[in-house]
Amino acid sequence: MTVAMLLEHGFEDSEVLDTRALLQRAGLTVVLVAPFAGREYRGKKGATVFSDAAAGKVDAGEFAAVIVPGGHAPDKMRMRHAMVDLVRDAVRAGIPVAAICHGPQLLISADVLRGRTVTCWPSIAIDVKNAGGAYVDRPVVEDGAVITSRKPADIPAFVDAILGAVESAKIG
Amino acid sequence: MTVAMLLEHGFEDSEVLDTRALLQRAGLTVVLVAPFAGREYRGKKGATVFSDAAAGKVDAGEFAAVIVPGGHAPDKMRMRHAMVDLVRDAVRAGIPVAAICHGPQLLISADVLRGRTVTCWPSIAIDVKNAGGAYVDRPVVEDGAVITSRKPADIPAFVDAILGAVESAKIG
Numbered sequence: 421m422t423v424a425m426l427l428e429h430g431f432e433d434s435e436v437l438d439t440r441a442l443l444q445r446a447g448l449t450v451v452l453v454a455p456f457a458g459r460e461y462r463g464k465k466g467a468t469v470f471s472d473a474a475a476g477k478v479d480a481g482e483f484a485a486v487i488v489p490g491g492h493a494p495d496k497m498r499m500r501h502a503m504v505d506l507v508r509d510a511v512r513a514g515i516p517v518a519a520i521c522h523g524p525q526l527l528i529s530a531d532v533l534r535g536r537t538v539t540c541w542p543s544i545a546i547d548v549k550n551a552g553g554a555y556v557d558r559p560v561v562e563d564g565a566v567i568t569s570r571k572p573a574d575i576p577a578f579v580d581a582i583l584g585a586v587e588s589a590k591i592g
Numbered sequence: 593m594t595v596a597m598l599l600e601h602g603f604e605d606s607e608v609l610d611t612r613a614l615l616q617r618a619g620l621t622v623v624l625v626a627p628f629a630g631r632e633y634r635g636k637k638g639a640t641v642f643s644d645a646a647a648g649k650v651d652a653g654e655f656a657a658v659i660v661p662g663g664h665a666p667d668k669m670r671m672r673h674a675m676v677d678l679v680r681d682a683v684r685a686g687i688p689v690a691a692i693c694h695g696p697q698l699l700i701s702a703d704v705l706r707g708r709t710v711t712c713w714p715s716i717a718i719d720v721k722n723a724g725g726a727y728v729d730r731p732v733v734e735d736g737a738v739i740t741s742r743k744p745a746d747i748p749a750f751v752d753a754i755l756g757a758v759e760s761a762k763i764g
Contacts (some may be wrong), residue, residue, distance in 0.1 A: 492664060495694075495715045522667075529718050543667045546701050550722035 421447075421586060423485040424478065426503055426526070427454040427471050430492030433463035434572045435520050439489065442579040448586070450487075453478055455500050464491045475502035480509035484586045490521020490541060490571075498529035508532060511565060516585035518567035520578050524548055527566070537561055538568040593619075593758060595657040596650065598675055598698070599626040599643050602664030605635035606744045607692050611661065614751040620758070622659075625650055627672050636663045647674035652681035656758045662693020662713060662743075670701035680704060683737060688757035690739035692750050696720055699738065709733055710740040 425440060440450045454461055454471030462468050480486065486507060488494060497503045508530040510517045519527055524540040525547065527533050534552030538561055545555045560569045560577040567585060569578040597612060612622045626633055626643030634640050652658065658679060660666060669675045680702040682689045691699055696712040697719065699705050706724030710733055717727045732741045732749040739757060741750035 498718070499715050525715075525719075528722070543671050543697075546670070547719045547722065550700070550719065 421484040422449040422451055423487060424451050424453045424483040425487045426497055427452045427461050428493035428496040429461050431463045431489050432491030432521055433465040433467040435489035436469060437467055438575050439579060446583050475500060475506055480506055480513055480515055485516040485518060485582055486510045488519035488523035488526050490523045494522045494525040497526050504529045514565050516565045516567060518582045520569040521571055524568055536563040536566055539570050540568060541570060593656040594621040594623055595659060596623050596625045596655040597659045598669055599624045599633050600665035600668040601633050603635045603661050604663030604693055605637040605639040607661035609639055610747050611751060618755050647672060647678055652678055652685055652687055657688040657690060657754055658682045660691035660695035660698050662695045666694045666697040669698050676701045686737050688737045688739060690754045692741040693743055696740055708735040708738055711742050712740060713742060
C-alpha cells in the first residue's frame with residue numbers, strides 16, 4: 421500500500437523523517453509529493469529530502485492516505501493549488517488525510533474542517549475554529565477520514581491512527 | 593512620539609530593521625516589545641536585536657502606534673497572551689495598529705478583524721476571511737486604526753501610512 425506525504429521547504433524535520441520511517445517499518449510505501457518532482461526540499465532544522473512526485477501529476481485515488489507534516493511547510497503548501505486540491509479530493513473520496521502540527525493549515529485552505537473535531541499546534545487553534553472546526557487538545561483526534569495531531573511528540577500516536585485508518589479502509 | 597514594535601524569534605528581518613530605521617528617520621522613538629525585556633531575538637535570516645520591554649509590563653496607552661512585523665514571529669506572538677492583549681487594547685483605544693506580512697495572524701488572535709478590510713501575506717488570506725475580515729491584495733490598506741501590508745516590498749507604503757495615522761492622531 422502506498423501513502424502520499426506532502427512536502428515543501430521548512431517542514432518540521434521529525435514529522436517527515438520519523439513519520440516516514442515508522443510507516444515504512446509497518447510495510448507502507450511512502451511517496452513524497454511536492455510542488456515539483458525530483459527536487460531537494462529542506463527542513464526547518466536542516467534535513468534534506470528529495471521529492472518523488474509533483475502534486476499536479478498525481479491523483480488522490482492512487483493513495484491509501486495523504487499525510488501533511490507541519491513546520492513552516494504548510495504555510496507554503498496552502499499557496500499551491502495542486503496540494504490544496506489533493507487534500508480536498510482525498511477527503512471527498514473518504515481517503516484518510518492525516519495532518520500534524522501546522523499541517524491543518526492546509527486543511528483550512530481546502531475547507532474540509534467544517535463540523536469536524538480536530539487538534540493542531542496551539543497557535544493555529546483559532547484559525548481551525550474560525551474555519552468551522554471544533555478544536556481539542558489531544559495527542560491524536562480522528563473524525564471520519566481526518567486524523568490530526570499536535571506536535572512531534574505525538575508522532576507514535578499519529579502513525580498508529582494512520583495505520584488503523586488505512587487498515588480499516590482496506591478491510592472496508 | 594513613541595511607537596511599540598512587537599518582537600519574537602523568527603521575525604522577517606527587513607520588516608523589523610528597515611521599518612524601524614524609516615520610523616526613526618521620521619523622528620519617532622521605536623520600543624521593541626517582546627515576551628521578555630533585554631533579551632536577544634533572532635530573525636529568520638539571522639539578524640539579531642535586543643528587546644527593550646516586556647509585553648506584560650507595558651500599556652497600549654503609552655504608544656502612538658503598535659507595529660506587528662511578519663515572518664515566523666507572529667505564529668509565536670499569538671501564543672503570548674500579553675501580546676494579544678496589547679493589540680486588542682490598542683485597537684479598542686483607537687491607537688493605530690499596523691501589521692505586515694504574517695502580522696495579521698496576531699490581529700486574528702486578538703479578534704479585531706471582524707468587518708474590517710485588510711491585506712496580508714497571501715497564505716493567510718483565508719484565515720483573515722474566516723476571522724471576519726475582507727481581504728484585498730494591495731500594498732497598504734487602512735481601515736480605521738488598523739493598517740495592513742503584504743510583504744517587505746510594501747515597507748515604504750506601510751511606514752507612510754503609519755506616519756500619517758500617528759500624525760492624524762496627534763492633531764485629532
